[in-house]
Amino acid sequence: MxxxxxxxxxxxxxxxxxxxxxxxxxxxxxxxxxxxxxxxxxxxxxxxxxxxxxxxxxxxxxxxxxxxxxxxxxxxxxxxxxxxxxxxxxxxxxxxxxxxxxxxxxxxxxxxxxxxxxxLKDLISYEEGSISNLDVVGNDSMKFVLMAFDEGTGLTPHRAPGNAIIFALEGSATIGYEGTDYTISAGENFRFDKNGLHSVTANGRFKMALLLVLE
Known part of the structure; x- marks a missing residue:
């Protein structure tokens, strides 16, 4: 999607x-x-x-x-x-x-x-100039993690080894996916497929959860 x-x-x-x-x-x-x-x-x-x-x-x-x-x-x-x-x-x-x-x-x-x-958004804190990660629960077939992006931070384009859903928790960000940019805000979601090229750029401060299914 x-x-x-x-x-x-x-x-x-x-x-x-x-x-x-x-x-x-x-x-x-x-x-x-x-x-x-x-x-x-x-x-x-x-x-x-x-x-x-x-x-x-x-x-x-x-x-x-x-x-x-x-x-x-x-x-x-x-x-x-x-x-x-x-x-x-x-x-x-x-x-x-x-x-x-x-x-x-x-x-x-x-x-x-x-x-x-x-x-969820209260479980992880912002760290100055950084991206923080917190593993919530997982095993060898799935991971559910939290991420907090300070203003001006982001993830460069990369590919993940499984299908995934982003749950936006606070603020907004730009999701780059296979050459197109999408703006996501708190309460919204984005799905990407296994090996789909994607990036995340915070628009101000941004928190999200990521469900990654590894198969």
Whole structure:
């Protein structure tokens, strides 16, 4: 998809329905877009592997554990649910989010608290004249990382060894992809394919998350 988009555009809410759509990033890591209409829910279930949730818009209450604790997920939020943990979802007003199911053992940053919602942009800081990186969670088939670009910084054109999605978290940047420039702002997304030539140039300060599926 050679354009800036939002998850809501790909999977808009439909009255009375819960809908899922495969992001088609790969087979070793399951990435799915979900949209839930107001007053809908998904019953508690558990996976045998770690699941990751990234809020796009609206608010969803995630019900974690046998004695459910509500964790509200909104745009730009992160929730990681450990393997074998009951998890359900309900929403009063409607919600759109991304689900990532990690099919292999993973390494998670020690600053991340499983079962608790965290604001992605608050997990990483700007460093003067620099680009900072923070690995959130990953294994040999996927990486989910945060990046903070100080004003005047950027990544020169390069190619990545897998399909990827950028989640813009704060500020704006110019994404160069296969010879065309695109402006991306907080709340928007951009996808590039394996080996696609791309660059990132911050327009002021800019924070983003990157989901890279290595296959």
């Amino acid at each position: 050679d354009s800036v988009f939002t998850i809501e555009q790909l999977r808009p809410i439909k009255d009375g329905m819960t809908i899922s759509r495969d992001a088609k990033l790969g087979t070793k890591t399951s990435v799915t877009y979900f949209s839930l209409a107001k007053e809908t829910s998904i019953s508690q279930e558990c996976y045998d592997m770690t699941s990751v949730y990234i809020g796009a818009s609206g608010t969803a209450d995630f019900l974690i554990g046998e004695h459910p604790k509500k964790q509200p997920l909104t745009g730009g939020d992160l929730l990681i649910v450990p393997a074998g943990t009951l998890c359900g979802v309900e929403t009063a007003s409607g919600s759109i989010y991304t689900e990532i199911i990690m099919k292999k053992e993973n390494l998670m940053n020690s600053m991340i608290k499983s079962g608790e919602v965290m604001k």
